[in-house]
Amino acid sequence: MKEYWTSLASLLGVLAFCQSIVSSIFPPELRYAILKLTGRLFSLFSSYVYFDITEIDGVNTNELYNAVQLYLSSSVSISGTRLSLTRAVNSSAVTFSLANNDSIADSFNGAAVLWEHVVTQRHSQTFSWRPLPDEKRGFTLRIRKNDKSLILDSYLDYIMERAAEIRRKNQDRLLYTNSRGGSLDARGHPWESVPFKHPSTFETLAMDPAKKLEIMRDLRDFAEGQEFYQRTGRAWKRGYLLYGPPGTGKSSMIAAMANFLGYDIYDLELTEVHNNSELRKLLMKTSSKSIIVIEDIDCSINLGNRKKSCSNGGKRGGSSSFYEAAAAEMRGGGAAGGGSDESGNSITLSGLLNFTDGLWSCCGSERIFVFTTNHVEKLDPALLRSGRMDMHIFMSYCSFPALKILLKNYLGVQEPNAAGVWNEIEAVIDKAEMTPADVSEVLIKNRRDKDKAVAELLEILKVRAATRGGIGRHFETVEEEQEKRAVEVSKEGEAADEFSGEQSEEEEEDDNKKIK
Ligand SMILES: Nc1ncnc2c1ncn2[C@@H]1O[C@H](COP(=O)(O)OP(=O)(O)OP(=O)(O)O)[C@@H](O)[C@H]1O
Numbered sequence: 001m002k003e004y005w006t007s008l009a010s011l012l013g014v015l016a017f018c019q020s021i022v023s024s025i026f027p028p029e030l031r032y033a034i035l036k037l038t039g040r041l042f043s044l045f046s047s048y049v050y051f052d053i054t055e056i057d058g059v060n061t062n063e064l065y066n067a068v069q070l071y072l073s074s075s076v077s078i079s080g081t082r083l084s085l086t087r088a089v090n091s092s093a094v095t096f097s098l099a100n101n102d103s104i105a106d107s108f109n110g111a112a113v114l115w116e117h118v119v120t121q122r123h124s125q126t127f128s129w130r131p132l133p134d135e136k137r138g139f140t141l142r143i144r145k146n147d148k149s150l151i152l153d154s155y156l157d158y159i160m161e162r163a164a165e166i167r168r169k170n171q172d173r174l175l176y177t178n179s180r181g182g183s184l185d186a187r188g189h190p191w192e193s194v195p196f197k198h199p200s201t202f203e204t205l206a207m208d209p210a211k212k213l214e215i216m217r218d219l220r221d222f223a224e225g226q227e228f229y230q231r232t233g234r235a236w237k238r239g240y241l242l243y244g245p246p247g248t249g250k251s252s253m254i255a256a257m258a259n260f261l262g263y264d265i266y267d268l269e270l271t272e273v274h275n276n277s278e279l280r281k282l283l284m285k286t287s288s289k290s291i292i293v294i295e296d297i298d299c300s301i302n303l304g305n306r307k308k309s310c311s312n313g314g315k316r317g318g319s320s321s322f323y324e325a326a327a328a329e330m331r332g333g334g335a336a337g338g339g340s341d342e343s344g345n346s347i348t349l350s351g352l353l354n355f356t357d358g359l360w361s362c363c364g365s366e367r368i369f370v371f372t373t374n375h376v377e378k379l380d381p382a383l384l385r386s387g388r389m390d391m392h393i394f395m396s397y398c399s400f401p402a403l404k405i406l407l408k409n410y411l412g413v414q415e416p417n418a419a420g421v422w423n424e425i426e427a428v429i430d431k432a433e434m435t436p437a438d439v440s441e442v443l444i445k446n447r448r449d450k451d452k453a454v455a456e457l458l459e460i461l462k463v464r465a466a467t468r469g470g471i472g473r474h475f476e477t478v479e480e481e482q483e484k485r486a487v488e489v490s491k492e493g494e495a496a497d498e499f500s501g502e503q504s505e506e507e508e509e510d511d512n513k514k515i516k
């Protein structure tokens with residue numbers, strides 16, 4: 001062993017001696033040429049091939065460098081011994097990366113590769129339109145010559161994909177709004193954004209578990225469906241209509257969808273959009289992997305008179321239905337659809353549907369449109385056909401299975417302690433027609449005393465069930481809601497007829513009196 005160390009030390013000594021001779025005898029240019037030649041000779045006999053991926057390629061940032069850095073961050077965190085830690089702006093996660101001049105082994109399809117992070121000082125500042133960093137950074141990838149064709153292309157593609165995934169996971173998602181109207185920011189963007197931190201998830205969402213699973217499956221199929229949409233020639237987008245009374249979780253569902261898929265949200269305020277071309281610009285500036293939301297679609301916009309006042313409890317837009325007016329536009333060849341008001345606003349249904357439905361829908365991919373409404377019965381059936389809104393989701397009053405989820409969320413209990421309470425709640429909950437928002441209020445107020453919370457909830461449920469007795473039927477489909485509405489309208493019509501009939505009888509009497 002001792003002999004081994006002695007011979008290694010003497011070998012290193014010889015190398016150092018040779019290096020000092022080369023440095024002292026040869027001028028720098030020749031030294032560089034000798035090193036290059038040695039490198040060439042070395043690579044000729046080497047079984048490896050090397051690829052340099054520099055951070056800055058000319059003056060452009062090399063996307064591949066950033067991707068490799070992110071990709072390696074997921075593996076160095078497990079196996080590295082010296083790591084760099086960073087936390088990007090708008091991010092709540094810390095990222096690991098390979099420290100300077102450190103290396104790490106990886107494998108792909110059975111082939112071993114070695115990554116080295118090479119950092120050197122930039123000596124002379126070469127001319128550039130923008131200042132370059134003091135350090136020259138890059139990755140060197142070492143692979144076996146035999147593996148070159150086997151792994152190179154697919155390995156780099158794989159790295160790009162993985163990096164995009166990690167970036168999405170690390171970065172906080174954003175909530176965009178067009179509340180600034182049509183004006184653009186300094187970078188020419190019409191959307192304003194804030195980090196999206198809504199805590200709602202499918203786990204915390206109180207609704208029928210089977211329905212929840214169905215929605216989650218649908219969303220997952222959509223997100224993983226790139227190949228399917230490509231093959232079938234369909235634009236990679238999906239539309240959801242969420243409808244139901246206020247406080248049943250429509251907005252919470254949108255947040256849960258975004259958190260489930262890791263998508264950004266674009267909250268499209270239609271009352272701020274002045275015309276179709278503005279709408280087109282807004283929608284063109286949305287990114288893929290996003291959910292475009294139009295809340296309260298029935299009163300978002302009044303094509304006849306687009307004032308922002310809304311008779312619907314502070315909801316957006318005017319009281320008349322956007323869809324009713326828009327449907328009239330479709331049927332009547334644009335009379336209502338012109339949508340111009342005194343202020344020159346002209347947004348039409350076709351402008352919106354061109355993006356959800358028409359040719360423009362394929363500009364940008366992997367996008368979900370979500371429309372919400374409290375009054376599905378007001379929507380024109382022609383506007384609810386498949387393809388526009390692929391899934392109609394009824395957010396109902398709090399059901400028994402939904403209540404179980406709320407009890408678990410707020411009180412941490414699976415079942416009430418007192419015997420019999422469970423059955424009593426189950427007996428009245430549907431009749432009581434309480435929204436999950438109302439139930440949540442009661443549970444939050446009494447969250448320190450679980451038994452009191454459950455007892456108070458039962459009391460309220462009983463009172464509400466008694467006052468609302470018999471109404472407890474839920475209209476689950478858009479068609480049912482619309483049928484119900486049609487019956488109401490025809491009853492109103494009959495009442496009006498009767499009223500006008502009575503009047504005419506009275507008038508007849510008057511006339512008779514006059515004649516007499
Ligand atoms: N299904 C639900 N599951 C869990 N929490 C819910 C649910 N529905 C309502 N909530 C609670 O009630 C509050 C209001 O719900 P949300 O804003 O999602 O209702 P909404 O249906 O969008 O109402 P609106 O029609 O008025 O916009 C939420 O903050 C949430 O805490």
Ligand SMILES: [Mg+2]
Pocket residue numbers: 250251252295
């Ligand atoms: Mg809402």
